[in-house]
Amino acid sequence: MILEQIKQGFIRDLAEKGQREDGRGLLDYRAIQVTKGFAPNAEGSAFAEIGKSKVLAGIKFDVLAPFADRPTEGVVMVNAEFSPVAHPEFRAGPPGENSIELARVVDRGIRSAKVVNVDNMLVAEGKVQGVFIDLYILDHDGNLIDTAALAAMAALKDAKVPKFEDGKVVRGSNAGPLPLQDIVLSTSFEKIGKTIMVDATDAEEIASAGRLSLSTANDEKICSSQKSGSAGFSKDEYLQMVDWAMEKRKDLLAKI
Amino acid sequence: MVEKADLFKNGKRLDGRGPMDLRPLKITAGVLDRAQGSALVEWGRNKVLAAVYGPHEVLPKHLADPPKAIINARYIMAPFSGQEEHGRSGPNRRSIEISKVAKHVFENAVLVDQFPKTMIDVHMEVLQSDGGTRVAGITAGAVALADAGIPLRDLPVGLSAGLIGEHMVLDLDKYEDNLGDSDMPMVILPRTGEILLSQMDGMLSRDDISKAFDMIFQGAQKVRDKQIEALRQSYERMAAQAQQGENNQ
Numbered sequence: 001m002i003l004e005q006i007k008q009g010f011i012r013d014l015a016e017k018g019q020r021e022d023g024r025g026l027l028d029y030r031a032i033q034v035t036k037g038f039a040p041n042a043e044g045s046a047f048a049e050i051g052k053s054k055v056l057a058g059i060k061f062d063v064l065a066p067f068a069d070r071p072t073e074g075v076v077m078v079n080a081e082f083s084p085v086a087h088p089e090f091r092a093g094p095p096g097e098n099s100i101e102l103a104r105v106v107d108r109g110i111r112s113a114k115v116v117n118v119d120n121m122l123v124a125e126g127k128v129q130g131v132f133i134d135l136y137i138l139d140h141d142g143n144l145i146d147t148a149a150l151a152a153m154a155a156l157k158d159a160k161v162p163k164f165e166d167g168k169v170v171r172g173s174n175a176g177p178l179p180l181q182d183i184v185l186s187t188s189f190e191k192i193g194k195t196i197m198v199d200a201t202d203a204e205e206i207a208s209a210g211r212l213s214l215s216t217a218n219d220e221k222i223c224s225s226q227k228s229g230s231a232g233f234s235k236d237e238y239l240q241m242v243d244w245a246m247e248k249r250k251d252l253l254a255k256i
Numbered sequence: 257m258v259e260k261a262d263l264f265k266n267g268k269r270l271d272g273r274g275p276m277d278l279r280p281l282k283i284t285a286g287v288l289d290r291a292q293g294s295a296l297v298e299w300g301r302n303k304v305l306a307a308v309y310g311p312h313e314v315l316p317k318h319l320a321d322p323p324k325a326i327i328n329a330r331y332i333m334a335p336f337s338g339q340e341e342h343g344r345s346g347p348n349r350r351s352i353e354i355s356k357v358a359k360h361v362f363e364n365a366v367l368v369d370q371f372p373k374t375m376i377d378v379h380m381e382v383l384q385s386d387g388g389t390r391v392a393g394i395t396a397g398a399v400a401l402a403d404a405g406i407p408l409r410d411l412p413v414g415l416s417a418g419l420i421g422e423h424m425v426l427d428l429d430k431y432e433d434n435l436g437d438s439d440m441p442m443v444i445l446p447r448t449g450e451i452l453l454s455q456m457d458g459m460l461s462r463d464d465i466s467k468a469f470d471m472i473f474q475g476a477q478k479v480r481d482k483q484i485e486a487l488r489q490s491y492e493r494m495a496a497q498a499q500q501g502e503n504n505q
Contacts, residue, residue: 095349097352097353097355097356100349100352100353100356101353101356101357103349104349104350104353108455108456108457111457112438112456112457112458112459113459210360212454217459220461220462221459221460221461222456222459222460222461222462222465223457223458223459223460224455224456224457225440225454225455225456226357226454226455227357227360227451227452227453227454227455228356228357228360229360230360230363230364231364232364232445232448232450232451232452233450233451233454234449234450234451235449235451235466235469235473238451238454238465238469239462239465239466239469242462242465243462246462
């Protein structure tokens with residue numbers, strides 16, 4: 001957007017001095033809020049806000065054919081919808097590269113840490129459980145990956161497994177909470193000039209040359225990494241961000 | 257059928273490699289006639305072809321960036337390239353994501369401000385796949401860019417590391433990628449030590465990541481040597497052809 005474009009120089013000058021437009025420190029998140037159960041028709045849902053960014057995650061269970069080489073394994077699928085309500089530059093239509101990237105990054109974190117135990121999800125012959133996680137981006141003021149990952153995790157914590165009868169989901173039924181094996185959260189860093197900061201706003205992202213998103217799991221593990229944008233990071237910078245992500249995980253964890 | 261337990265035994269991997277060993281790698285520059293620059297990377301059983309067109313006029317026009325060239329990167333797998341059934345042709349979610357991060361690599365490496373308001377295409381076609389195709393594709397794309405005479409800060413080098421059980425190894429093949437515990441593809445600029453692409457799945461500790469970086473930086477030197485050798489041979493062939501032309505006159 002034109003205003004954010006004009007602001008770039010201002011934001012870069014501030015970053016060079018270790019400052020930010022809204023007065024935050026480089027490693028401070030904006031206010032974080034999570035509301036579980038926002039969309040009660042879904043088997044799990046959560047509305048996550050980081051600053052002014054808002055993402056609604058909804059989870060639906062379904063039955064589907066398993067992958068040929070994994071006949072009893074369930075399937076977890078993450079999809080992101082960059083709704084045109086969220087930003088003047090978002091257009092309705094098929095998912096673009098940012099939407100696909102966000103969904104796949106969140107998906108890799110959840111999958112790598114085996115948050116959902118997909119073993120033995122056979123429902124009937126040739127049918128397994130499918131866990132569909134949809135991430136609705138509703139307001140975009142930067143750091144959508146962390147906001148979406150937080151919403152996804154909170155929705156998983158909110159999710160109740162329905163009953164399955166005759167190879168079908170019994171809608172509205174509840175066979176208990178979805179057991180989770182890990183908690184995965186994302187911390188994204190932007191590099192503006194030589195300065196690295198967390199939880200960038202939209203204007204900061206426009207001024208930024210590149211991003212690193214790290215997903216953290218229990219036991220001080222990193223379970224996904226995604227570098228985006230043209231900036232390069234040194235090994236030392238990367239490992240520093242790993243340490244910071246572990247640190248920030250504690251704050252995020254407290255919110256869900 | 258390969259089992260996970262077969263992947264690493266007595267310090268050796270399934271194909272006999274040690275942890276630091278790369279698969280056989282051959283790079284040939286200038287393999288296509290029409291493209292401005294091209295390269296074929298044969299890496300283990302992978303075959304990836306890269307072609308560069310441009311700088312040319314930006315299409316569609318509104319994408320043009322007045323101060324610099326934009327990069328149009330396209331990574332795609334041929335439907336017959338895998339061991340599995342016939343894949344769907346055309347881009348899928350995976351290839352769109354890889355194309356995006358590959359674009360970021362070339363945006364960094366190419367001196368884009370030398371070509372304002374233009375577009376540079378880097379096409380990466382995976383013709384045969386066996387694990388590590390994105391790093392092979394970007395390694396090929398880098399050579400194709402240099403072959404096209406497009407100025408670069410350095411040649412980006414792609415290489416992956418990953419965990420098999422507790423063993424960190426370089427250059428994972430298909431079995432190691434599918435059955436191993438973690439895969440971490442990276443692209444670096446060896447000259448500056450910058451990381452231009454980093455993706456991963458699996459569970460890694462800080463120490464694992466640090467070790468993977470060190471191994472990749474070390475192994476990348478071998479890939480870089482092959483890239484430079486490919487370009488040297490391509491120039492030698494051109495020089496020989498030019499000489500032949502002169503002799504014929």
